[in-house]
Amino acid sequence: MYASTVRNLLVRGMLAGLIAGLLAFAVAYAVGEPPVDASIAVEEAQAAQEAGAHAGHGAAAPGGAEEEEEAVSRPVQSTVGLATGVLVYGVALGGIAALAFSFALGRAGRFGPRATAALTAAAAFTTVYLVPFLKYPATPPAVGNPDTIGRRTTLFFLMILLSVLLGVAAIIAGRRLAPRLGNWNATLTAAAGFVLATGLAFVFLPPNSDAVKPGFPAAVLWEFRLASVAVQLVLWTVFGIVFGALAQRLLTPRPSTPHPTPLPA
Template identity: 30%
Template sequence: MRTVLLRGALAGASAGLLTSLFHLLLTEPVLDRAIALEGAGDGPVSRETQKYLGGPAGLVLFGIAVGLLFALTYRVLPSTATAWRKAVGLALGSWLVIALIPQLRYPANPPGVGDPDSITTRTSSYLLTYALGLVVVCGGYAALRALHRRGWSEPARQVLVVAGALVVVGVAYALLPDSGDAVEAPATVVWDFRIRTLAGLTLFFAALGAAFGGLTLRSERRRPRTDADERVPVLR
């Protein structure tokens, strides 16, 4: 278990560092434009410190935390897939829960956009999208395994599960409240920020899955397959 957790922390830190470089090069200029439009001065921490120290350090720490949770989930998740497919599949599921499903319903806004009085409502609504994503991904995974046990072909069960997930997400989106925020900033600034935010999350989970899967394959080549640290319980 310790080896798996260490692998997750290393993969998460690497993904966080890579994502911080992405945001430093592509997202920070958009943030600077948004802050300039807001007309806010420097706060207790200067923009330079936030940009070159706070942001990267925060993303690396975030990556380590997510990597540890990723490794723990990988360790206990029942699956007959190869190590690489399992890691990539888990990263895809995590991306759906944390990035795609919430961001499609409530896209991120740059600083200074939105009504400060609606923060509580927005936070509650955003947490609901996390719960929605978790239910959809876990339910979809359980459905895939159940259909597999019943002898359904891989294309048939994948099409059925994806179609069901789209219906559930669509209905939930319709029931969730709107953010209610008037976006007065230029559309180019807002959408540049939203696209880069989603792209950064996509990069993070792609890097996390690839790094963890690669490290796991490397470990399997160096150890016997019967090593207890690499065993994963399988539910049939």
């Protein structure tokens, strides 16, 4: 594939990521922000109870009598801040997925641009988000132990790296097994190997036992995690559809217009 074609695909991938990010932001704002607000309310109620307990024992509340003001207000966080984060995330991942598409096109089977884009989006959703989420599910802000946030973040990104590497290894194994087993059996074998290797990673990687504080409402946690899955699902589904259409239009040769035959004099 020519460098100019890859560059054009990269631009279209970023554009598709931007469009997908806009729709993902709408979903995040509609279904993701209510559980975040509920989580903050739970945190504030617990902080008020702790402050009352300290006051009852004649001790000063932790952090002083006055609460620290937020650097960015909650309305700004839930609108401008959320939109900026989701859009940047969508554009960045759209560009990376477009490069992965450029490599996979023609190597992952006899699929056209739209089918390859859909497969790329599905693989990215599975390896970059779904598998790590199953091991280390998302939690609302400020519900875990702040002392272990660095360790929990490291484990999450390690799970992403392992998932991506195992996914690439499964694709390579499937391609090599196809001549002997056939495409269908090779795909099933590679998928089974991916599931087995991922299961072993789940067993040996340490859990995030302190990711959620004791007593946090299970309903709020469940709603937040469902919203997180919905946002990612919308993001990658829209990206696969939009980028597939853009790539199809770029890579499909246009029929040449025949020149009119001059009439005899």
